[in-house]
Amino acid sequence: MIRINLLPHRELKRKARQQQIAILAGAVSFLGILVVWGVYTFIAGNIEYQNARNQFLQSRIAVLDSEIAEIRNIKSQTQELLARKHVVETLQNSRSEVVHLLDQLVRLLPDGVYLQSVKQNDQNITLMGYAQSNAWISMLMRNLESSPWLESPLLIEIKAMTVNNIRQNEFNMRVKLRRTSLDDAQKPLSNLPGKS
Numbered sequence: 001m002i003r004i005n006l007l008p009h010r011e012l013k014r015k016a017r018q019q020q021i022a023i024l025a026g027a028v029s030f031l032g033i034l035v036v037w038g039v040y041t042f043i044a045g046n047i048e049y050q051n052a053r054n055q056f057l058q059s060r061i062a063v064l065d066s067e068i069a070e071i072r073n074i075k076s077q078t079q080e081l082l083a084r085k086h087v088v089e090t091l092q093n094s095r096s097e098v099v100h101l102l103d104q105l106v107r108l109l110p111d112g113v114y115l116q117s118v119k120q121n122d123q124n125i126t127l128m129g130y131a132q133s134n135a136w137i138s139m140l141m142r143n144l145e146s147s148p149w150l151e152s153p154l155l156i157e158i159k160a161m162t163v164n165n166i167r168q169n170e171f172n173m174r175v176k177l178r179r180t181s182l183d184d185a186q187k188p189l190s191n192l193p194g195k196s
Helices: 009-094 097-108 134-145 182-190
Strands: 113-121 124-131 150-163 166-177
Touching (some): 097 113, 097 134, 097 150, 113 134, 134 150, 134 166
8 A cells, every 4th residue: 555645744844954953053152051061160260360460460569669768778878877877987997196296296307397287177287487497397297108007298389588586487388198007006006115
């Protein structure tokens, strides 16, 4: 016997294809949404991780900035202390300079010369006084030149004048006090009697 199918087989096949397409479209949509959600989650995780790293770096930078500020403060304090130390060393060194200056002037002053004034401005010393002749002034300059504490005597002015009916030469002279190191200034102290 011959069978004849009177059912609308084309419509059934069409419906079956439409169902397959709908299921496939749903599956592709679901996979697309899943992929988009996975990419979004991955990117959000990376952003959150990078934000956490940035925050950690910012906190470390803040700590380092405070340490740098503290180091700068310590450096400025160190510079101030070194400046104070230098001032103290200079004062310690120059403490004996006046004694040496007066001692040298007494030792080096010839008999025919006497001083009217001695002025010191830093290392420059101005001597004003009277001499019986130019030869005595010349001898004073040679003596000052040979001194271990004085150097570069320079005669600024010399005038002949009469004081108490005695002819004398008034002179104005400049000489420099030699700067000595702290060790040199302490050497004479160690050579004093009673020091060991």
